[in-house]
Amino acid sequence: MDYQGLLYDVRDSARRAPARGRAADYIPALAAADPDAFGMALATVDGQVFGVGDWERPFSIQSVSKLFTLALALAEGGDELWRGVGREPSGNPFNSLVQLESEHGIPRNPFINAGAVVVTDRLLELTGDAAGAVRDFLRAESGNPDVATDAAVAASEADHGHRNAALAHFIAGYGNLRNPVDDVLAHYYAHCAIAAGCRDLALAGLFLARHGTRADGSRLLTRSEAKRINAVLLTCGTYDAAGDFAYRVGLPGKSGVGGGVLAVLPGRGTVCVWSPGLDTAGNSVLGVAALDALTTLTGWSVF
């Protein structure tokens, strides 16, 4: 398979998308990103990685981090996690408050902000350093020691984080946080504000394509846990656009408002694409277009 040629074809196809979207501006530190920038990396289960465009340039991983917090919290603490967070699509925007009250402070799934706050809380309880655990995992799997939190982005998030603070306090009001709200939010912002490139994220996501096995051959998750994370990614990983993402792309995937999307090709590899222009749901316009082109050209959808 000519992976490099495939990536060029996918990039050319994505670039024909009629719109570019807009960079997220509710986090001011992200607003200046060029909506036309584009990078893509494809990693294979044996650890080879191919790239096109700005595939090594670090960007703010934002909610792509939620995939790693979930995997690490399950690896450390097991199924007990699911007592505090559900596994159903929310059908609401990623930062919505509306379901929390009627559902008694148990967020719908780990990939909306409310759910990720709960997962961050559990990972903090289990490790003592939730953001550090995510950063260290990304470094280890990518082999890139430069993966780190961008302190300016984390501070910008905290300064404009009224919605997330409201979500976290609301959850705490129902007794579903075990650490002080401010500590949980600090770790949440710190893992969202990690800067990493498409190459790093594609390599770091490979454990999901390898059915739970890490780059060094050790096991992070059981085969069954990895399968389940892929299922939750497919149904909930792209917020209230998860149905459209399944329709167009047909892969488990996680997006972030920095413009990254990490998708899993089970048994085959991973793809990470980055372009900061977002659609109204908060997913990268060119990123989704590229993944659509990839699965259309190759037939690699899970369906």
Ligand SMILES: NC(=O)CC[C@H](N)C(=O)O
């Ligand atoms: N969807 C996202 O990427 C949102 C993450 C962002 N850190 C927030 O809390 O709003």
